Amino acid sequence: MTNIIALCDEGLYEELLRYVPTERQEKIARCGKRQDRMRSLAAGLLLEYGLRSMGCSLLPLVPETETVHLVCGTHGKPELSGGAGVHFNLSHAGDYAAAVFDDGEVGIDVEQVRRVNVNVMRRQFTAEENAYLLSEPDAFLRLWTRKESYCKAVGEGLHLPLSSFDVLEDQVAGRAAPAAEAAEAEMAVREADAGQFYLYTEVPVKDYVLSVCAGHPITGCPVENVDLRKLFDGIS
Numbered sequence: 001m002t003n004i005i006a007l008c009d010e011g012l013y014e015e016l017l018r019y020v021p022t023e024r025q026e027k028i029a030r031c032g033k034r035q036d037r038m039r040s041l042a043a044g045l046l047l048e049y050g051l052r053s054m055g056c057s058l059l060p061l062v063p064e065t066e067t068v069h070l071v072c073g074t075h076g077k078p079e080l081s082g083g084a085g086v087h088f089n090l091s092h093a094g095d096y097a098a099a100v101f102d103d104g105e106v107g108i109d110v111e112q113v114r115r116v117n118v119n120v121m122r123r124q125f126t127a128e129e130n131a132y133l134l135s136e137p138d139a140f141l142r143l144w145t146r147k148e149s150y151c152k153a154v155g156e157g158l159h160l161p162l163s164s165f166d167v168l169e170d171q172v173a174g175r176a177a178p179a180a181e182a183a184e185a186e187m188a189v190r191e192a193d194a195g196q197f198y199l200y201t202e203v204p205v206k207d208y209v210l211s212v213c214a215g216h217p218i219t220g221c222p223v224e225n226v227d228l229r230k231l232f233d234g235i236s
Contacts, residue, residue: 001098001110001204002046006228007038019232020044021058023070042097042228043090049231050101056083077155089152096208098223104215105195107152109145113207116140124162132168143167145211146199153197153213172197172213 007013017025024044031037048058057065068082080086087106091098094112118140122130129143146167151160165172200218201211204225212218 001096001210001223002042002226002228002231004035004038004042004092004095004097004228007041012229013038013041016041016045016228016232019048019059021070024058039092039097043092043099045228045231046097046099046226047088047090049226050088050099051083051086054083054086054101056080056086074155075157075159077152077157089149091148091152091210094208096205098210100212100214102214105153105155105197106215107149107154107213108210109148109152110204110208110210111141111145111148113141113209126163126166128166128168141209142201142211145209146201146213149199149211149213150197153215167199170199170217172199 007016017028020028020041021044024040028037028040028044031040051057051068052062052065055065056068058068058070060067066083068080068086070078071081073079078088078090080088085103086101087104088099088101089106089108091108091110093110096110096112098108098110100106100108118133118137121140121144122133124147125133125143133139133143147162147165150165150167150172151157151162154160195215197213197215198217199211199213201209202223204210204223210223
């Protein structure tokens with residue numbers, strides 16, 4: 001996880017652009033707002049940094065690394081072509097970007113604390129989750145990031161109705177959705193349940209909530225706060 005504010009330095013911003021591939025640079029250029037460009041660059045830098053720690057790189061001819069490429073998997077989830085066994089996921093919000101890496105499917109979501117209309121969002125939660133929110137209204141982002149990280153881990157994205165599974169426990173429990181969505185939800189949950197998924201949530205910095213989902217129990221997941229100004233020190 002990293003704070004993007006360092007990228008307000010135009011010189012550093014331009015210097016670090018060379019550590020992300022052309023496709024990411026083009027994506028960054030399409031962002032209309034400066035902060036959106038900073039978030040996209042920060043996420044791309046964390047991806048490259050993490051891949052290099054696992055012996056891979058999205059850039060060609062990086063010494064002692066295997067060159068890999070991003071491809072779109074099922075439902076558009078970014079995956080790696082090459083780099084067998086390396087899985088990743090990215091997220092960003094507010095002043096932070098985050099990345100997670102694993103040897104199996106994995107998902108991450110970070111959100112900034114903000115005002116939300118919980119009544120409007122109630123339909124996205126199970127009956128048990130809604131009951132929990134009545135007693136713990138501040139837990140909204142905890143549940144929301146857990147749902148998002150699970151959807152990203154299983155690669156379903158918006159194709160998996162959020163009300164079709166429960167994230168109150170650290171192991172995800174699939175369940176039936178409302179009748180109108182039952183057929184689609186049943187198929188999605190059945191596919192997701194082919195493997196077990198587990199959740200971990202923490203507040204890494206004030207006013208931010210981060211959740212990770214992986215195919216194995218996550219027993220303590222200390223979030224490393226990295227400084228973009230030092231991320232590639234000593235690395236060509």
